[in-house]
Amino acid sequence: MGLTKASPASICADLRSAYHDCFNRWFSEKFSKGYCDKEECVVEWEKYRDCLVQNLEEKHLRSILMKAEESSFASKATDDSERSFSHQ
Numbered sequence: 001m002g003l004t005k006a007s008p009a010s011i012c013a014d015l016r017s018a019y020h021d022c023f024n025r026w027f028s029e030k031f032s033k034g035y036c037d038k039e040e041c042v043v044e045w046e047k048y049r050d051c052l053v054q055n056l057e058e059k060h061l062r063s064i065l066m067k068a069e070e071s072s073f074a075s076k077a078t079d080d081s082e083r084s085f086s087h088q
Contacts, residue, residue, distance in 0.1 A: 012055065015047050
């Protein structure tokens with residue numbers, strides 16, 4: 001049986017759980033009751049995001065994702081501008 005490499009998501013699973021637990025607690029205990037602290041869960045989010053970015057970069061996937069995101073954004077902008085011209 002061979003060894004398989006863990007995906008970036010599974011490598012960061014504990015950090016993901018910590019962020020989701022924090023977010024769900026914040027949402028149910030504070031935000032849903034009208035309290036909004038924008039600094040809540042920032043540390044957990046940054047640790048999780050940094051882990052994903054690091055692991056994506058190690059696998060050379062981050063640049064591919066960034067290019068796909070830029071392409072998607074450019075395509076959406078073109079679609080939106082075409083719609084605005086058709087409604088005038």
